[in-house]
Amino acid sequence: MFLGELAEQLGAAAPRLTPDLIDQGGTCVLDALACAYGGREMPWVAQARAVAGAGGDSTIWASGGRRSGLADAVFANAVGCHSLLHEDTHAESRVHPGTVVIPAALAIGERLGSPMLDVLRAIVIGYEAVAQVAATVLTDDFVARGWRASGVFGPFGAAAATAHLLCLDRTTTAHALAIAASSAAGICQWARDGTTEVFFQNANACRAGLVAALLAREGATGAASAVEGTLGLQQAFGGTRDGAGKPEVRLDRMAVSATFFKAHPSCALTQEAIDAAQRLAERRIDPDAVVEATIHTSGAAARYPGCDNGTSLSTTISRQMSLQFAVAAALTDGALRPARYTGPPDPGLVALAKRISVAVDPVADRAYPRRRDARVTVRLADGRTVSATNRDTVNLSAVRVVEKFHTYAAAVLGDDATAIVRAVRDPGSCPDVAVFLARLR
Numbered sequence: 001m002f003l004g005e006l007a008e009q010l011g012a013a014a015p016r017l018t019p020d021l022i023d024q025g026g027t028c029v030l031d032a033l034a035c036a037y038g039g040r041e042m043p044w045v046a047q048a049r050a051v052a053g054a055g056g057d058s059t060i061w062a063s064g065g066r067r068s069g070l071a072d073a074v075f076a077n078a079v080g081c082h083s084l085l086h087e088d089t090h091a092e093s094r095v096h097p098g099t100v101v102i103p104a105a106l107a108i109g110e111r112l113g114s115p116m117l118d119v120l121r122a123i124v125i126g127y128e129a130v131a132q133v134a135a136t137v138l139t140d141d142f143v144a145r146g147w148r149a150s151g152v153f154g155p156f157g158a159a160a161a162t163a164h165l166l167c168l169d170r171t172t173t174a175h176a177l178a179i180a181a182s183s184a185a186g187i188c189q190w191a192r193d194g195t196t197e198v199f200f201q202n203a204n205a206c207r208a209g210l211v212a213a214l215l216a217r218e219g220a221t222g223a224a225s226a227v228e229g230t231l232g233l234q235q236a237f238g239g240t241r242d243g244a245g246k247p248e249v250r251l252d253r254m255a256v257s258a259t260f261f262k263a264h265p266s267c268a269l270t271q272e273a274i275d276a277a278q279r280l281a282e283r284r285i286d287p288d289a290v291v292e293a294t295i296h297t298s299g300a301a302a303r304y305p306g307c308d309n310g311t312s313l314s315t316t317i318s319r320q321m322s323l324q325f326a327v328a329a330a331l332t333d334g335a336l337r338p339a340r341y342t343g344p345p346d347p348g349l350v351a352l353a354k355r356i357s358v359a360v361d362p363v364a365d366r367a368y369p370r371r372r373d374a375r376v377t378v379r380l381a382d383g384r385t386v387s388a389t390n391r392d393t394v395n396l397s398a399v400r401v402v403e404k405f406h407t408y409a410a411a412v413l414g415d416d417a418t419a420i421v422r423a424v425r426d427p428g429s430c431p432d433v434a435v436f437l438a439r440l441r
Contacts, residue, residue, distance in 0.1 A: 001224040002247045003181075006132055007173040009249050010125050010160060017124055017254075024256050025120040026424040027398045028127070029106070030405045031088050031261050032081045032098040033420070033440075037062045038265070038338065038408035039083025044199040048079035058107050062412060065441040070107055071207050077103035078203035084338055085320045086404075089268035090127065090259045091369035093134030093149060094300075096268070097259060099202040100154035101126035104210040105161040109433035114165055116423055116430035124256045126161030129177065130154065131255030136227055136247035139238040143188070143304065147237055151186020151201040158209025166217055176213040178222025181233055183208030191306030194315035260372075260395035261404075264336045269301035270326040272374035272390035277330035279388035280378060287332045287352055289381045295323050296361035296375040298368035308358040313350055316341045324353040327376055413439070 039045055040062040049063060051072070058073035060066045061080060068076065081087055081099040088098040101123055109119040134153045142149070159180040163173040186201040216222070227233045228247055234240040264274045273295045302308055306321030319325045319341050328349045329336045340346070364373040372394070377387040396404065402421055410417045416439040423430040430436050 001174075002136065002227045002249070003177045004170070004174045004224060005249050006129065007163075007170045007177060009251055010128060010164075011170055011173065013128075013251055014121050014125055014164060017121055021124050021254055021256055022117070022120045022427065023398070023425075024259070025123040025127075026427065027261070027401050028088055028098050028123060028256065028259065029102055029120070029424050030421065031396075031401050032102040033061065034401070034405040034408045035082070035084055035086045035098075036077060036080035037405075037412055038086060039080055040412070042083040044196050045076070045080050045083050048076040048200070048203065052076050058110060059437045059441055061440045062409075067441075070111060071211060074103045074107045074210055075203045075207045077107070078206040079199055082199050082202045084265040085267055086262050086265040088259050088261050090131055090255050091268070091372060092258065093131045093138065093153060093255070094143075095130050095134060095150045095153050095157075096202060097127045097130050097154075097157055097255070100150065100206040100209065101130070101157040101161050103206050104158035105165065106433060106437060108162050108165045108210065110437045112165060113432045113434050116427035116433055116436060118165060119433050120427055122161040122164040124254065125164045126157040127256040127259065128251070128254055129160035130157035132249055133227065133233070135250075137233045137238045137240075139240060141239045142237060145237075145239065146187045146189065148186035148188050148198075148201060151205050152184040152233075152237055154202055154205030155180035155183045155209035155212060158206045159212045160209075162210045162213035163216070166213060168213065168217060172216050173213075174224065175220065175222045176216035178224060178226040179212035179215055179220060180209045181222065181226035183212065184233060184237065188305040190317060191321055194312065194318040196317060198317055261401050263394050263396055263400075264326070265320070265338050265341075266326045266336055267304070267307060267321045269297075269304050269307050270321075270323050271394045272372050273297055273301075273323050273376060274326045274330045274336055275390035275394045276374050276376040276388045277327040278334060279391070280376060280386060281331050281334040283386065285331060285378065285380070285386065287328070287348070290331065290352060290355060291379045291381055293327065293331075293356045293376060293378040295327055295356060295358045296377065297323070297358065297364055298372070298374075299360045299365045300368050301374070302358050302360045310353045310356055313345050313353060319345060322353065323358050324356040325349065327356055328352040331378075
């Protein structure tokens, strides 16, 4: 069965993870923490903390020292990681793995007193579990049917990371993954209605995956064929019925190495268009002189719920998802800043967004997800047409992720911010993640 094979191969891979993969896992941690600190005052973060129980032994990050029960803290931290839409992304699975894997791994590591090196291994394993399941289930029909990948595949990442730190054997880990399968959920109607449940979907996945591993440790069982069975994920979410073939586990390219870090606090599918617009802004184009503009991008970006939206921009999430709003902001400000999401939308940006359209570029469409490309073409009032494509630097380097972390967290953490980076970059210097997390309090 697929989940049994996945559990076996992930277990065998863990001791052989290379230093580069471990280091990438550390970069993922810093990126997740950056997002949690950057979004610490967003209303959905406050809402998640409000429903968390008092007391407990698990740290709620960026909360001034608050602690809660394990499941509640994991939920609140996952909401924080997702709060700005500035989190990491694995394009092939369409999942934001840092929002579901890292809160679970750090929380279990805190409870067990695990070394940082073990936690980073668990994170790499969790990212891989997400990608492997997504590869067997994700179809062209998946998004069209309304499903959201992070909510559907995220529980597997949290379960795999937790199972690794709990030292569950292959059989028990397979049960954990199977239990997690029953928590797969998440629809995209929020993108049409502009509502905020999107910020809690990944948190639900994170908490469900963690609990699945804890239940398996206590003897709970899950269906071995939860993915490929006649009533499993392939059929339920991918619409794949008889004749799909047995899914395979392939570890030839670890998912954590293919994860990219956003340069801008916006949907992952808007990043390249924003960068192209920034290049135009560097030419000092007057936004008021833009008669019309077109964003040429992949079909994945053009068709994803909420991305092609130049008219309904009254809510935060509608602006965070919109290609048109993102490009309008980049043309106007030379950047996309979180402040553009708070309060009523700027009338000038709204008017500009209405003059921007989205078109599928066949070349970018064929290249996705191997490459993520976009081009922005602008027609100006003086009759000129100017165009720019994105640079290859949209994916932040490890150095720039550290800068992102300091930008969002240094004002709160002070000198502890440098110590946190040091512990992640030199995991051997951190024998107990509980000490690491104490700095977040």
